[in-house]
Structures are given as structure tokens and as C-alpha cells.
Amino acid sequence: MAFLDEVALVRRAAKGDMEAFETLVRRYEKGLYNLAFRLVSNPEDAMDVVQEVFLKTYQALPEFRGESKFSTWVYRVCVNASLDLLRKKQKFQMYSLDEPLALKDAEVSREVEDSGKRTEDIVETRFLGEAVLRVLKDLEPHYRALLVLCDVQGYSYQEISEILGMSLGTVKSRLHRARNLVRKILVGEQFSPSCVKGDEGREHR
Amino acid sequence: MTCREVKELLSSFVDQELAEEERRLVEEHVKDCADCQRDLTEIRNLKRALQSLPEVEPPAELHQMVMSAIKAEKRGKFLSFARKRNAAGEKGRFPGLRGWVRSLDYRRLGTALVAGFILVFVSSFGTYWLVVKRLGVGVLDSRERAGLMGKAAEDGSLERKDEGFTLNDEYGSSSAQAPVAPSSGAPQGAAEGLKTDIAGRGVKSLTGTGSLLPGAERKIVKRAYLSIELSRGQVQRASNEAMQVIEKNQGYVESSSMSRTDQNKEELFSFYMTARIPRENLDRAIGELSTLGKVVKQDLFAQDVTDQYVDLDARIRNKEVQEQRLLKILGEAKTVGEILQVESELSRVRADIESMVAQREVLEKSSDLSSLTLSITEEGALKPSGQFLPWLDVWSAFVSAWRNLFILIARITPGLVTIGVVVFAGSKVLRRKL
Numbered sequence: 001m002a003f004l005d006e007v008a009l010v011r012r013a014a015k016g017d018m019e020a021f022e023t024l025v026r027r028y029e030k031g032l033y034n035l036a037f038r039l040v041s042n043p044e045d046a047m048d049v050v051q052e053v054f055l056k057t058y059q060a061l062p063e064f065r066g067e068s069k070f071s072t073w074v075y076r077v078c079v080n081a082s083l084d085l086l087r088k089k090q091k092f093q094m095y096s097l098d099e100p101l102a103l104k105d106a107e108v109s110r111e112v113e114d115s116g117k118r119t120e121d122i123v124e125t126r127f128l129g130e131a132v133l134r135v136l137k138d139l140e141p142h143y144r145a146l147l148v149l150c151d152v153q154g155y156s157y158q159e160i161s162e163i164l165g166m167s168l169g170t171v172k173s174r175l176h177r178a179r180n181l182v183r184k185i186l187v188g189e190q191f192s193p194s195c196v197k198g199d200e201g202r203e204h205r
Numbered sequence: 206m207t208c209r210e211v212k213e214l215l216s217s218f219v220d221q222e223l224a225e226e227e228r229r230l231v232e233e234h235v236k237d238c239a240d241c242q243r244d245l246t247e248i249r250n251l252k253r254a255l256q257s258l259p260e261v262e263p264p265a266e267l268h269q270m271v272m273s274a275i276k277a278e279k280r281g282k283f284l285s286f287a288r289k290r291n292a293a294g295e296k297g298r299f300p301g302l303r304g305w306v307r308s309l310d311y312r313r314l315g316t317a318l319v320a321g322f323i324l325v326f327v328s329s330f331g332t333y334w335l336v337v338k339r340l341g342v343g344v345l346d347s348r349e350r351a352g353l354m355g356k357a358a359e360d361g362s363l364e365r366k367d368e369g370f371t372l373n374d375e376y377g378s379s380s381a382q383a384p385v386a387p388s389s390g391a392p393q394g395a396a397e398g399l400k401t402d403i404a405g406r407g408v409k410s411l412t413g414t415g416s417l418l419p420g421a422e423r424k425i426v427k428r429a430y431l432s433i434e435l436s437r438g439q440v441q442r443a444s445n446e447a448m449q450v451i452e453k454n455q456g457y458v459e460s461s462s463m464s465r466t467d468q469n470k471e472e473l474f475s476f477y478m479t480a481r482i483p484r485e486n487l488d489r490a491i492g493e494l495s496t497l498g499k500v501v502k503q504d505l506f507a508q509d510v511t512d513q514y515v516d517l518d519a520r521i522r523n524k525e526v527q528e529q530r531l532l533k534i535l536g537e538a539k540t541v542g543e544i545l546q547v548e549s550e551l552s553r554v555r556a557d558i559e560s561m562v563a564q565r566e567v568l569e570k571s572s573d574l575s576s577l578t579l580s581i582t583e584e585g586a587l588k589p590s591g592q593f594l595p596w597l598d599v600w601s602a603f604v605s606a607w608r609n610l611f612i613l614i615a616r617i618t619p620g621l622v623t624i625g626v627v628v629f630a631g632s633k634v635l636r637r638k639l
Contacts, residue, residue, distance in 0.1 A: 054274070129258040134253065150220060151255035
């Protein structure tokens, strides 16, 4: 029922019905803001992103054919806008999973090393989520988007693959790699002094 | 199932994205494998940590901000040449000037340009059509003509009023004017004729000064231009007739020329003459000349030189009095030195008088004798090929329209750029504040 209702709303908005569009805005602004906030991690940028998303959506609405759900579409626009903003804002250093990760002095190989220490020891506080996102900031933005969509927003693989425009298989394997990488970094940061120093440096940025 | 395979699946397992069979396999493996179990816990904790992130409440102004941005966008849509941004947002926003250029919607821009081009073309053609077909010959000609016709009419009425004066006055002072007439009739009056003339004038100035008081007699110099068009081969005949008209009206021809031009293998004759006609006969002569053919242009100019004339006359009289006094002094002179001194002064005064008299002569003559310029052309001599060439005029109107447009653009660009910069900076500041 909700879906049908939304189709009608979108159709009306596409014809220039501001009221219908405003209803859509009201429906999605919170979700989009949360997604954007988790991706760009500051409120001003998140607001900018949300505004841009609705602008783009509004402009392109007449061309929206309804091949995908409206929600999928806006989330995709939102992810892209956020990643764009990140790319623009911090000409950040890109870490690729295919290369060994250089963390200041220490080098972490791609394989998970068995330090004998358990991530669960660290993974206690709910601040860990923030820590994870902070770690992800320096990774390729797509990994960040994947984890945010999957864990923070709770989307299914199918939905994520539609939002990010990648195949199910890619979603699966990239999530796997992203998680391994995060674990690796968290473990490394906790126990290697040089990495702790590196972490401090990161925090001061 | 090996550990390695299981580890690959753990992430999906945690996300509950595994098929039933795979899920069971992983579950069974993890039960027995401590290492995999540890990994599973870590991943689970990681997921939980992210899930536990609280949902943030968007700032209260977000909704308003979004809606006003969209309304602004809706308003600006009509004039915006920016391409609709890719919905998928692949390129997203285009930053900077290069981005702006890239964001241009060329189809829309092109359409606008073509439409503008056509609009200017059509309007220049329309203007031309209106002016040429409705009002007369050429765009400028017709305007000129309308203005000058009005002026000529004004001059005519003015002149008629003045002539009332002149006529009365001339009757009143005919005796005094009498000696002047022959000298003005024969401009080559020579030096000795001039002297007697001056003597006569001196008498006049002493006796009938009243007639030269300001406002009593207006001296008006009139010039007339007439341009006539005839059909082919008529110019010679018409030029003879024109000369006869001048003669009949007691005028004389100052100069005349007949010229022939070859155009498109056709001979075109044109005749040009300037003549002098007594003022009172000018209107009649113009009327008679107008019957020769189609009048293309008729201009009349009148210039009031009364002030000049009166001023000159007064100065002459002063000098003449001075001369008389000098002559008296000369008669009483005793020494050669005195005589020489007075003589030199006398000759200077005499020279002044003569030059001023000559000037007055010219004024008198030109006010008594109006000048008439007549040009007779054959049909087709004015227009290059004798046929209607609308495209040429349309083209020139078109070109000038574009030229003016570019001049306009060049003139307003600095202002627009300034405004643009201010608006841009203003919007940036505003946005930051929001």
C-alpha cells in the first residue's frame, strides 16, 4: 500500500506538484540526513548533501521512469553526493585493499594477523562504531558507504546493490574485505605503539 | 568446508544473507572451529557497534532549507541553461568555470541562440518592410524627408508673414532703395561704380535711416533644393525647360552640369544646376519646376540675417562719419607731416568701409536673390540596379542589428560581471550562515 502511495506521490511531484514533493521530502529527509551524516560525519556537510540530493531529485524527477523504487534512487543520489563531497573536501589519501596498508610507520599486511588479541576486547563500547567510521574515513569511500548502508542503516544486500549500482557478488565480497580491514586496523591501533601515535595524529586533523 | 571458505562467508552469515544450506554449513563449522568462531564474534561485534550508533535528528531548519532551495530552483529554471544534473549523480556538481561550461545544456543554449537569431532577422525584415513599403523609399531618406518637409512648411509660413512687412516697407522706401538695385543686379560693379554707390548710400543713411531700424525690414536668405526624377531620356529636354523657367523668373544660372554614367550597360543622365532667382519669384519657380517630373526631394531653408545686416550698416555709418571728420581735418592741415598722418588714417577708414560695404552687398544680394539648386535624375539612377532588392536592405538591417547587439553586450558586460561577482559572493556568505 505504502509503495503504491509513493508511486502516486512521485508521479504527482513529477508533474510539478510541490505539495507531493514536499511530502516526499518530509518522508526521506531524516533517513537521508542520517546516511549523509554517517558518510560525511559533520552536520553542515550532511545538510548540504541532503539539499543537493533533493535538488537533483527534483530536477530529474520528470525523467524518473520508476525502474527502481524512489527510495533506492534517492539513496543512491545521496551516497554519490556524499562521496563526491568527501572527495572534494579532503583530497584524502586513498588506501586500497589491494596494496599493503601503510599506517605511518607500521605496515599491515592484507592477511589478518593472529595477534592473539581479540577484537571483542576492544569492541565493547558503543563508541566503537564511531571509531570504525573514523577508520573508514581513510579508506576508499565505497567501503564506508557499504558498511554504513549495511550495518548502520540495515539495508539488505539486494537493496545495497541497487543503491550502489554494483552486483550482489561485489557487495558480498567487498563487505567481507571491508570488515576484515577494519578489524585489522582496530587491532593494530590498539596494540602497536606506533599505530597509536598514528591514531592520535589522525584525531588531531 | 575449509576454514578459508567459511571465513569468506562469515560476513554474509552475520548479515543473514546466506542461503539456507550455506548458513547451516557455516554454523556447523563454527561450532568446532575456535578460530572461525573468534572471527565471527569480532564481525558480529563490529556490526553491533555500528548498529548501536544512535539515529541522529536532522537540524530543524533542514526541511525549510531544502524546500526554499527547491523553490528557488523552480523559479530559476526557465532561464537556466545548466544541464539537468545527472540523476545518478555520477559527475555530481560541476565545480569552477570549467565545470560551469561543462554543465551547459548545449541543446537548450543552441535553441535559444537560433531563436534569437531568427527573431532578430525577422524583426529587421519586418522593420524594413514597414518602413520601405509604407512610408517611402529608404529607411533614412523617408525619415529625413518627413522632418524636412515639416521644416519647410514652417519656413514657408514664416516667410509669408515676413513678406507682408517687406512689401509695405519696400513701397515706403522705394526711392531710397532705387540706386541700390542696379549695383546688386550687376555684381561686377567694379571699383569706381562702388564709390558712387557708397556716396548714394551715405545720402540714404543720412536721410532715410528709419527704414533700417531693427525690425523694419527683415533680410532673409532663402535657399531651395529640389530633386526631380524623370523617366529615361527626358533629362536633356527637362534641363532646357528648367533653364527657361529660371530665365522667365528673372533669375540666372550660376552653374550647371550634365553628367552621364554607365550602369549595367545603360546610360543614365543626370543634370545639376544652381541658380539665383529674385526672392519673390522663388515659390513660383519651384512650382513650375515641380511640374517637370516626379519630385523626389524638396528642401527649403530660410536664414534671417537682419541683425547682421543692421549691425553692418551701423558700423558703416560710424566709419563714414569718421571719414567726413578726417576729410575736414585734412582741409585744415597745415604741415606735410599732418597731411600724411591724416591721409594714412583716412585710407585705413576707407578700406574698412569698403570691406564692410562689400559684406553688406553680399547679404543684400543673397537675400534679394534666393539660391535654387536643382538636380534632375533619370529613374533608376538612385537605386543601383533599378530593381527592388529587399534582401540587400534586410541584410544590412540584420547586420546592424547584430552589431548593435554586440555593442550592447560589450557595454553591459562589465556591469553584469560585477553584479554576478557580488551576487555569487553574497550567496556564498548567506549559504555559509545557514
